[in-house]
Amino acid sequence: MKIAVISGKGGTGKTTVATNLATVMKATYVDCDVEEPNGFIFLKPDIKESLDVTIPVPTIDTDKCNHCKACVDICQFNALIHVDKVMVFEKLCHGCGACQAVCPTLAITEEERPIGRIQIGTYGEEGMACLSGTLNLTEPMAGPIISQLKGRLGQETSLIDCSPGTSCNVVKGLLDATYAILVTEPTAFGLHDLLLAIDLVEQMSIPFGIVINRVHESHNQVSLYCKSKGYTLLGEIPYDRQIATLYSNGELLVRQSQYKAMFHEIADGVKEAMACSSSL
Ligand code: SF4
Ligand code: SF4
Numbered sequence: 001m002k003i004a005v006i007s008g009k010g011g012t013g014k015t016t017v018a019t020n021l022a023t024v025m026k027a028t029y030v031d032c033d034v035e036e037p038n039g040f041i042f043l044k045p046d047i048k049e050s051l052d053v054t055i056p057v058p059t060i061d062t063d064k065c066n067h068c069k070a071c072v073d074i075c076q077f078n079a080l081i082h083v084d085k086v087m088v089f090e091k092l093c094h095g096c097g098a099c100q101a102v103c104p105t106l107a108i109t110e111e112e113r114p115i116g117r118i119q120i121g122t123y124g125e126e127g128m129a130c131l132s133g134t135l136n137l138t139e140p141m142a143g144p145i146i147s148q149l150k151g152r153l154g155q156e157t158s159l160i161d162c163s164p165g166t167s168c169n170v171v172k173g174l175l176d177a178t179y180a181i182l183v184t185e186p187t188a189f190g191l192h193d194l195l196l197a198i199d200l201v202e203q204m205s206i207p208f209g210i211v212i213n214r215v216h217e218s219h220n221q222v223s224l225y226c227k228s229k230g231y232t233l234l235g236e237i238p239y240d241r242q243i244a245t246l247y248s249n250g251e252l253l254v255r256q257s258q259y260k261a262m263f264h265e266i267a268d269g270v271k272e273a274m275a276c277s278s279s280l
Contacts, residue, residue: 001157002150003027003270004177004206007184008193010164013213013237014183015039016247018161020254021181021270023128024263028158030149031132032173034116034142039161041250045121045130052117053133053145055095056110060086064107071099071108091140115139118149129156146172165193166200174201179274180208181234186220194222198231207277209234211266232273235266 005018015033019042022029031039058071062085072080079092080099090113100108116135123130131152133145146169150160162173174180180201184194194210201208209232212222216239226233237243246253253259 001155001274002153002160002177003157003274004160004162004174004180006162006166006170006174006180006182006197006201007164008166008182008195008197009189012164012183012185012190012193013211014164015042015161016213016237016253017181017183017211017266018159019043020252020259020263021267022130022159023124023252023254024260025157025159025267025270026126026128028129028131028153028156029123029161030153030158031130031161032146032149032169033161033163034133034135034145034149035163035169037132037134040119040121040130040132042252043123043130044250045123047119047121049120050117051120052114053148054112054114055093055141055144056097057090057093057095057113058088058099058108059111060088061107061109062086064105066105066107068104070102070104074098074102091138094141095144115141116145118145118152120152142169143172150176166196170200171204174204174206177206179270179277180206181270182208182210184210184212184222185214186212186217186222188221191222191225207273208232209269209273211235211237213237214239232269234269234273235262237262 005014007014019039031037069082072082077092077094079089081087118133121130131149133149135142160173163169182197184190211234215236
């Protein structure tokens with residue numbers, strides 16, 4: 001059972017929600033925000049395993065190549081061009097293998113190219129599983145790392161901490177999700193980007209609930225909007241100096257009993273909403 005945590009924009013508190021909720025739900029935490037993973041700053045897991053992530057990219061044997069350009073034509077990512085010889089633009093290559101499959105002279109072989117790393121560890125006395133991916137600097141493709149992270153999950157409950165925004169990396173994180181938690185903030189920008197996130201999960205037919213972070217108004221417009229639309233409001237995290245202090249010290253909010261109770265309430269709301277959506 002995968003629960004994806006997304007936000008229409010960065011800086012809304014998505015990782016705060018994902019890490020703290022994972023601990024109270026005793027769920028596997030998976031940091032799929034591989035361009036800027038920061039969940040481990042708060043969980044500080046005991047790292048058990050660290051692995052390179054690679055993708056296969058083509059290399060061309062010019063002696064065997066007959067210049068038919070079949071490989072160039074089949075590549076959907078413009079990673080190959082033919083100018084006197086076939087040239088490979090490695091960072092555009094998605095490692096799909098299509099070029100090798102169509103080459104009539106077997107001139108194409110593959111080499112593994114590292115694009116990032118994944119780390120696997122445990123948190124706390126109960127050994128809560130934690131996974132995190134990191135895309136190497138200057139690498140453009142996060143997808144294979146997200147796939148490898150999710151490929152290591154079984155049937156256990158997992159919290160998928162997705163990339164911010166509504167990019168293809170977020171879609172990759174959302175695939176197979178049973179439920180989505182949308183984290184936003186009570187501002188006009190927050191509402192604007194929340195609507196993009198809602199549009200995405202509705203297009204993917206994923207049931208969702210909303211958590212509003214940094215709530216400091218009694219009538220915030222996002223809360224009013226959610227109520228007017230009948231959206232599930234899972235909880236509101238207060239705009240609070242103590243929370244900011246814990247966050248800036250790299251500590252989980254659940255270390256304080258009042259915030260632990262707040263995340264238990266959010267977790268109960270998630271379980272209830274998931275039970276309702278699965279019975280429909
Ligand atoms: S492996 Fe796929 S993406 Fe990469 S160059 Fe070949 S056809 Fe293009
Ligand atoms: S498909 Fe093979 S033979 Fe044809 S251009 Fe590409 S590498 Fe050369």
